[in-house]
Amino acid sequence: xxxxxxxxxxxxxxxxxxxxxxxxxxxxxxxxxxxxxxxxxxxxxxxxxxxxxxxxxxxxxxxxxxxxxxxxxxxxxxxxxxxxxxxxxxxxxxxxxxxxxxxxxxxxxxxxxxxxxxxxxxxxxxxxxxxxxxxxxxxxxxxxxxxxxxxxxxxxxxxxxxxxxxxxxxxxxxxxxxxxxxxxxxxxxxxxxxxxxxxxxxxxxxxxxxxxxxxxxxxxxxxxxxxxxxxxxxxxxxxxxxxxxxxxxxxxxxxxxxxxxxxxxxxxxxxxxxxxxxxxxxxxxxxxxxxxxxxxxxxxxxxxxxxxxxxxxxxxxxxxxxxxxxxx
Numbered sequence: 001x002x003x004x005x006x007x008x009x010x011x012x013x014x015x016x017x018x019x020x021x022x023x024x025x026x027x028x029x030x031x032x033x034x035x036x037x038x039x040x041x042x043x044x045x046x047x048x049x050x051x052x053x054x055x056x057x058x059x060x061x062x063x064x065x066x067x068x069x070x071x072x073x074x075x076x077x078x079x080x081x082x083x084x085x086x087x088x089x090x091x092x093x094x095x096x097x098x099x100x101x102x103x104x105x106x107x108x109x110x111x112x113x114x115x116x117x118x119x120x121x122x123x124x125x126x127x128x129x130x131x132x133x134x135x136x137x138x139x140x141x142x143x144x145x146x147x148x149x150x151x152x153x154x155x156x157x158x159x160x161x162x163x164x165x166x167x168x169x170x171x172x173x174x175x176x177x178x179x180x181x182x183x184x185x186x187x188x189x190x191x192x193x194x195x196x197x198x199x200x201x202x203x204x205x206x207x208x209x210x211x212x213x214x215x216x217x218x219x220x221x222x223x224x225x226x227x228x229x230x231x232x233x234x235x236x237x238x239x240x241x242x243x244x245x246x247x248x249x250x251x252x253x254x255x256x257x258x259x260x261x262x263x264x265x266x267x268x269x270x271x272x273x274x275x276x277x278x279x280x281x282x283x284x285x286x287x288x289x290x291x292x293x294x295x296x297x298x299x300x301x302x303x304x305x306x307x308x309x310x311x312x313x314x315x316x317x318x319x320x321x322x323x324x325x326x327x328x
Contacts, residue, residue, distance in 0.1 A: 008039045009098065011113070011172065012091040016075075016083040017104035018049040021058060023221060028062045030107035036068070037117040040098075044070040045090055047083045051076070079190035080321060084168065084199075088178045088185075096175055101168035101196075102218060106132070109217045116172050119159065119213035126208040127173040127200060129166050130216030137224045143297055144227065162212040166200035170218045177203050191319040194242035201246055229297070233304040238318045240308020248312075260313050263306035271299055 013031070017024050028046075036042055044066060048055040059072045073090060075083045084101075091099045100116075102108055112130070120128040136145060177183045183202060189195035204210060225231065240263070248256040275295055308318070 010096045011098040012096040013100045014045045014087040016047045017055050020104045023105040037114045042068040047073045081185040081187045081190040081195040084185040100172040103169045107219045116216035123211045125211030128211045129171045130213045134220045159214045162210045168196040191321045236301045236304035237308040240305035241312040244309040244312035260309040267303040267306045
């Protein structure tokens with residue numbers, strides 16, 4: 001790892017892992033190559049959620065290659081919220097100034113932390129995030145690569161103050177959110193996903209300053225089992241459920257019904273008419289060709305999202321993380 005400065009501030013870099021040995025090795029290899037920001041010391045935490053602590057061997061193989069302290073923590077309680085909360089406990093025990101999260105199926109760019117801290121300091125932020133560039137397997141059709149509704153295309157690159165959403169696949173935040181404000185990841189989102197979005201939503205509502213860094217990139221490997229329309233629609237359905245739960249949590253029952261009904265109206269009436277009108281404005285020969293497939297897939301993604309919100313009105317939960325993990 002290349003160091004570009006001695007550390008006077010401490011950042012805990014947390015990598016939760018579960019059943020992804022090959023991906024974890026790639027992730028840790030990227031950390032070895034990563035540059036360290038000036039005036040920031042790093043302490044790496046590998047948080048192993050495997051029942052038998054299977055990631056310990058991989059950690060031992062890499063620990064001597066890090067030019068900074070590294071610790072292995074076995075979290076026996078199943079679920080990502082438990083792992084994230086354990087990260088907070090470990091970071092506070094180390095008196096860390098920042099907590100950084102990276103998923104075990106991701107690779108950090110060499111400049112990730114350098115650019116993240118540069119933006120954090122320049123814009124006086126409390127939380128910084130950046131683009132997640134998704135790497136698709138060979139043979140994926142072009143419409144899937146271009147589809148924003150399916151979450152494959154990374155979010156628009158921008159620099160400066162932002163509003164969200166923020167998740168733990170690419171984030172660094174100041175520990176005062178946990179130490180002074182008492183924020184924790186909600187365990188009722190443990191196997192449904194979304195505890196990170198709730199965490200940062202609450203931080204934003206309390207006044208935390210969010211910063212976006214367009215150069216603080218990480219790369220996420222998408223396994224073949226996820227590069228399917230069926231999985232992506234299920235993911236949008238689950239995201240819709242969690243969005244409705246967040247609205248109900250922060251804004252109440254009336255707001256939850258309002259946003260769910262608006263979503264259904266949008267996919268049942270507004271979007272189909274807009275899609276049809278856009279195509280009919282083209283020449284008869286070109287109508288329903290070209291990007292119609294892309295737009296149709298995006299419509300299905302929005303429909304799955306809205307159906308998820310509607311299902312959540314009646315208490316439906318989709319426990320995505322109770323099922324086998326994608327990747328290897």
